[in-house]
Amino acid sequence: xxxxxxxxxxxxxxxxxxxxxxxxxxxxxxxxxxxxxxxxxxxxxxxxxxxxxxxxxxxxxxxxxxxxxxxxxxxxxxxxxxxxxxxxxxxxxxxxxxxxxxxxxxxxxxxxxxxxxxxxxxxxxxxxxxxxxxxxxxxxxxxxxxxxxxxxxxxxxxxxxxxxxxxxxxxxxxxxxxxxxxxxxxxxxxxxxxxxxxxxxxxxxxxxxxxxxxxxxxxxxxxxxxxxxxxxxxxxxxxxxxxxxxxxxxxxxxxxxxxxxxxxxxxxxxxxxxxxxxxxxxxxxxxxxxxxxxxxxxxxxxxxxxxxxxxxxxxxxxxxxxxxxxxxxxxxxxxxxxxxxxxxxxxxxxxxxxxxxxxxxxxxxxxxxxxxxxxxxxxxxxxxxxxxxxxxxxxxxxxxxxxxxxxxxxxxxxxxxxxxxxxxxxxxxxxxxxxxxxxxxxxxxxxxxxxxxxxxxxxxxxxxxxxxxxxxxxxxxxxxxxxxxxxxxxxxxxxxxxxxxxxxxxxxxxxxxxxxxxxxxxxxxxxxxxxxxxxxxxxxxxxxxxxxxxxxxxxxxxxxxxxxxxxxxxxxxxxxxxxxxxxxxxxxxxxxxxxxxxxxxxxxxxxxxxxxxxxxxxxxxxxxxxxxxxxxxxxxxxxxxxxxxxxxxxxxxxxxxxxxxxxxxxxxxxxxxxxxxxxxxxxxxxxxxxxxxxxxxxxxxxxxxxxxxxxxxxxxxxxxxxxxxxxxxxxxxxxxxxxxxxxxxxxxxxxxxxxxxxxxxxxxxxxxxxxxxxxxxxxxxxxxxxxxxxxxxxxxxxx
Amino acid sequence: xxxxxxxxxxxxxxxxxxxxxxxxxxxxxxxxxxxxxxxxxxxxxxxxxxxxxxxxxxxxxxxxxxxxxxxxxxxxxxxxxxxxxxxxxxxxxxxxxxxxxxxxxxxx
Ligand code: SRM
Ligand SMILES: Cc1cc2nc3c(=O)[nH]c(=O)nc-3n(C[C@H](O)[C@H](O)[C@H](O)COP(=O)(O)OP(=O)(O)OC[C@H]3O[C@@H](n4cnc5c(N)ncnc54)[C@H](O)[C@@H]3O)c2cc1C
Ligand code: SF4
Ligand code: FES
Numbered sequence: 001x002x003x004x005x006x007x008x009x010x011x012x013x014x015x016x017x018x019x020x021x022x023x024x025x026x027x028x029x030x031x032x033x034x035x036x037x038x039x040x041x042x043x044x045x046x047x048x049x050x051x052x053x054x055x056x057x058x059x060x061x062x063x064x065x066x067x068x069x070x071x072x073x074x075x076x077x078x079x080x081x082x083x084x085x086x087x088x089x090x091x092x093x094x095x096x097x098x099x100x101x102x103x104x105x106x107x108x109x110x111x112x113x114x115x116x117x118x119x120x121x122x123x124x125x126x127x128x129x130x131x132x133x134x135x136x137x138x139x140x141x142x143x144x145x146x147x148x149x150x151x152x153x154x155x156x157x158x159x160x161x162x163x164x165x166x167x168x169x170x171x172x173x174x175x176x177x178x179x180x181x182x183x184x185x186x187x188x189x190x191x192x193x194x195x196x197x198x199x200x201x202x203x204x205x206x207x208x209x210x211x212x213x214x215x216x217x218x219x220x221x222x223x224x225x226x227x228x229x230x231x232x233x234x235x236x237x238x239x240x241x242x243x244x245x246x247x248x249x250x251x252x253x254x255x256x257x258x259x260x261x262x263x264x265x266x267x268x269x270x271x272x273x274x275x276x277x278x279x280x281x282x283x284x285x286x287x288x289x290x291x292x293x294x295x296x297x298x299x300x301x302x303x304x305x306x307x308x309x310x311x312x313x314x315x316x317x318x319x320x321x322x323x324x325x326x327x328x329x330x331x332x333x334x335x336x337x338x339x340x341x342x343x344x345x346x347x348x349x350x351x352x353x354x355x356x357x358x359x360x361x362x363x364x365x366x367x368x369x370x371x372x373x374x375x376x377x378x379x380x381x382x383x384x385x386x387x388x389x390x391x392x393x394x395x396x397x398x399x400x401x402x403x404x405x406x407x408x409x410x411x412x413x414x415x416x417x418x419x420x421x422x423x424x425x426x427x428x429x430x431x432x433x434x435x436x437x438x439x440x441x442x443x444x445x446x447x448x449x450x451x452x453x454x455x456x457x458x459x460x461x462x463x464x465x466x467x468x469x470x471x472x473x474x475x476x477x478x479x480x481x482x483x484x485x486x487x488x489x490x491x492x493x494x495x496x497x498x499x500x501x502x503x504x505x506x507x508x509x510x511x512x513x514x515x516x517x518x519x520x521x522x523x524x525x526x527x528x529x530x531x532x533x534x535x536x537x538x539x540x541x542x543x544x545x546x547x548x549x550x551x552x553x554x555x556x557x558x559x560x561x562x563x564x565x566x567x568x569x570x571x572x573x574x575x576x577x578x579x580x581x582x583x584x585x586x587x588x589x590x591x592x593x594x595x596x597x598x599x600x601x602x603x604x605x606x607x608x609x610x611x612x613x614x615x616x617x618x619x620x621x622x623x624x625x626x627x628x629x630x631x632x633x634x635x636x637x638x639x640x641x642x643x644x645x646x647x648x649x650x651x652x653x654x655x656x657x658x659x660x661x662x663x664x665x666x667x668x669x670x671x672x673x674x675x676x677x678x679x680x681x682x683x684x685x686x687x688x689x690x691x692x693x694x695x696x697x698x699x700x701x702x703x704x705x706x707x708x709x710x711x712x713x714x715x716x717x718x719x720x721x722x723x724x725x726x727x728x729x730x731x732x733x734x735x736x737x738x739x740x741x742x743x744x745x746x747x748x749x750x751x752x753x754x755x756x757x758x759x760x761x762x763x764x765x766x767x768x769x770x771x772x773x774x775x776x777x778x779x780x781x782x783x784x785x786x787x788x789x790x791x792x793x794x795x796x797x798x799x
Numbered sequence: 800x801x802x803x804x805x806x807x808x809x810x811x812x813x814x815x816x817x818x819x820x821x822x823x824x825x826x827x828x829x830x831x832x833x834x835x836x837x838x839x840x841x842x843x844x845x846x847x848x849x850x851x852x853x854x855x856x857x858x859x860x861x862x863x864x865x866x867x868x869x870x871x872x873x874x875x876x877x878x879x880x881x882x883x884x885x886x887x888x889x890x891x892x893x894x895x896x897x898x899x900x901x902x903x904x905x906x907x
Contacts (some may be wrong), residue, residue, distance in 0.1 A: 798823060
């Protein structure tokens with residue numbers, strides 16, 4: 001039998017989801033052909049907000065890789081637009097002259113952003129916020145321009161505004177209504193939101209209507225109806241979307257606001273269907289993925305000939321994806337004569353909650369500040385639950401019970417993808433899943449906006465219980481069954497002070513540990529009691545005990561500090577003299593911008609140090625190594641900041657710090673990033689008026705790109721945020737865990753939350769100062785101690 | 800034929816650092832001497848059977864030393880390399896008299 005030809009117009013979120021659902025039901029039934037106007041595989045449009053905010057990158061938001069299309073035998077035409085549908089002969093035509101016949105045709109062309117028809121709207125520097133191209137336009141603009149104006153204080157506008165702030169721009173938001181997000185929030189929540197965003201640096205013009213976009217070729221500002229005006233070099237219009245129905249209209253398909261469809265997503269033309277933002281069902285056009293995915297499911301069942309009741313409409317919920325701001329809203333939220341509301345406003349914690357009740361049933365909710373209850377409320381509202389059921393579940397939550405425990409199996413955990421608690425629990429049990437990532441792969445839960453990740457993780461804990469813990473539990477080494485966290489907690493609780501005491505009290509299986517746990521315990525003790533702990537030389541690896549790097553032949557290398565990679569004639573001369581005097585095997589420039597003297601005999605080490613008279617470069621230590629720098633503003637024609645000065649400050653501040661693993665830094669003075677901050681534990685990039693701090697990069701065994709931690713204005717802030725990050729890493733990472741692995745494990749968002757919290761940041765800085773306070777330059781310390789010289793550096797010669 | 804040994808004085812007991820090794824040169828040999836935390840003194844050839852690592856610089860745990868180059872674990876009493884690696888190093892008898900530490904070297 002010939003396979004039926006299934007053609008999809010629109011390679012976006014709704015259309016491809018419908019195809020995925022079809023493939024699940026009947027994997028080999030159709031020849032599938034997809035046309036997509038954008039030149040990419042299907043990507044997660046939702047995450048564009050996070051891309052703009054710097055939390056993720058364009059390459060990481062792909063939902064279906066090219067390989068996926070290939071693996072499923074799908075013919076994809078990226079960057080190709082369908083221009084005409086011949087509904088009588090069932091053929092589609094494209095702008096590249098292709099003619100493709102179909103048996104089934106799905107239209108999933110999404111929406112177009114609504115551009116206000118203002119004078120000047122066609123100027124350079126005016127953009128929408130809809131696709132990758134818009135996103136790139138904004139990122140580019142932020143590099144050369146300062147002032148952004150966002151027209152529209154709704155969800156999209158605020159997410160764009162936050163992104164532009166993160167990109168270092170000054171941002172004005174112009175909004176027609178008298179409070180923000182008026183479609184999703186009530187006035188109190190809208191006002192709280194405004195206050196919060198103002199404190200983040202956004203500036204608002206409410207009840208303002210834009211009359212004109214001014215400027216010559218490029219925009220220079222906005223004029224308002226009431227006569228006011230503001231300057232702007234970039235204008236983002238985020239005033240709404242309109243369903244992309246032109247093609248359907250020209251084909252003679254019935255169109256109202258969207259393409260009119262039945263419960264089975266059929267248009268009025270045989271064999272043509274529509275899903276997604278371009279479709280109108282029962283008078284509703286949806287602009288969020290959850291309903292669109294439900295539509296896709298209904299369509300798939302229909303096309304595959306399965307019996308089902310079709311799509312019945314959706315209850316919506318929205319969440320703002322701006323870090324540090326938790327807002328949630330669902331259902332009907334505006335009071336009427338027939339509604340009663342439960343309201344809780346906690347001025348102290350700055351949280352607000354309103355739940356609307358009509359005829360004893362929950363109809364809607366608004367949450368600000370704490371949105372943990374959102375998922376639960378949404379599912380109660382969807383199933384039309386009584387107030388009593390909600391109040392009862394509240395009790396459980398107050399008793400400290402996990403929110404997922406009180407949910408029934410049919411309650412939805414992932415709103416975007418409609419995945420219920422039951423489905424996730426089944427998948428965990430049947431497929432033996434043990435991580436959020438695995439659950440995402442198997443059930444789609446948390447694959448879209450990602451806000452339900454925590455719930456999924458709680459479900460894993462609930463379902464697997466001790467087993468989940470036991471399975472993921474990794475002990476320090478074979479000498480004990482305890483994990484790093486358990487050991488650290490015990491040291492603190494029991495006040496243990498020495499590695500041997502730890503091993504004794506915690507019932508180590510070996511008498512004196514091994515080469516793994518000894519240095520680890522020594523590190524943890526020093527981290528916990530920076531002042532009191534006496535470093536144990538016998539628990540140090542040879543390099544750190546001798547402050548030099550052992551070579552294969554038993555000689556050592558000597559790398560003196562060269563702060564920020566900057567040196568001078570005198571130091572170079574001294575190094576040359578020492579190299580000659582001690583006849584070193586090789587003088588080499590290291591990859592860390594300094595000089596290595598290799599092949600020094602152990603007995604000569606102290607004298608070499610003495611003659612050098614320079615501090616140790618710690619090239620051997622689990623410690624701050626080098627801070628590489630680029631030339632910087634003083635000489636380079638592109639430089640915008642004093643990168644060498646910044647690098648030297650960083651290196652001087654953090655030298656000698658004990659860390660779980662080595663820490664390398666790089667400071668560059670422009671995005672060309674000549675000091676390779678992208679692969680450093682801490683990479684700093686200076687831009688005009690801004691410093692970007694990246695963390696978690698690694699250029700070694702496993703390449704990893706550093707992620708943006710924060711953007712700040714001053715050198716002091718770079719030091720402050722770097723200190724907070726490093727101290728948090730010191731306190732929480734396992735010994736021998738590089739920042740790259742640590743950041744990957746806990747997630748950059750978590751670290752951002754910590755260091756952006758003013759109070760935590762301050763406390764981390766205080767503890768960092770304490771840790772730095774004990775630093776003694778090790779080479780001079782050795783030279784001052786007769787016993788150390790004798791114990792460690794002398795060989796015994798016998799007669 | 801009878802093996803004769805030579806007792807070589809290597810230093811005072813207090814001069815050996817605790818839980819660490821010390822390299823001792825005896826004629827053309829280098830010997831690693833360890834003062835263990837239980838008070839015993841052990842001596843082995845100062846050369847790892849793997850790739851010649853300097854064992855006196857290794858980390859000492861109980862009766863074992865971990866080679867500083869690639870972490871082989873070697874028993875300082877019987878000289879045996881611990882699994883999964885294989886091999887052995889030469890061991891030397893030690894003795895302490897009046898706080899003076901001696902290593903017994905077989906005569907050629
Ligand atoms: C001297 C130097 C090579 C050179 O001649 O340029 C060097 C030499 C060694 N590196 Fe390195 N690394 C040197 C720069 C690097 C760099 C480049 C950089 O820092 O910009 C990297 C990749 C960047 C990174 O770490 O993210 C690098 C990644 C490593 C790794 C892999 C780390 C990882 O997390 O994957 C190791 C192994 C380890 O640390 O466990 C390592 C370990 C070593 C050791 C210490 C191996 C050892 O334990 O004996 C080497 C000592 C050789 C010797 O006999 O003295 N070396 N090493 C560089 C010293 C820089 C300095 O001034 O301090
Ligand atoms: C910045 C941003 C943040 C968002 N945040 C959220 C959120 O937090 N939660 C949420 O639920 N939703 C969010 N949304 C909305 C969500 O992304 C959309 O609802 C969803 O992408 C719509 O899917 P779709 O397939 O209908 O349309 P699209 O994803 O737009 O796909 C349509 C595709 O069809 C292509 N196309 C159009 N015409 C043709 C043609 N003639 N030929 C070929 N191809 C064509 C288009 O180029 C487009 O690629 C957000 C949207 C944006 C822009
Ligand atoms: S890459 Fe680094 S660790 Fe490897 S041989 Fe070279 S210096 Fe040694
Ligand atoms: S040389 Fe000793 S372990 Fe390799």
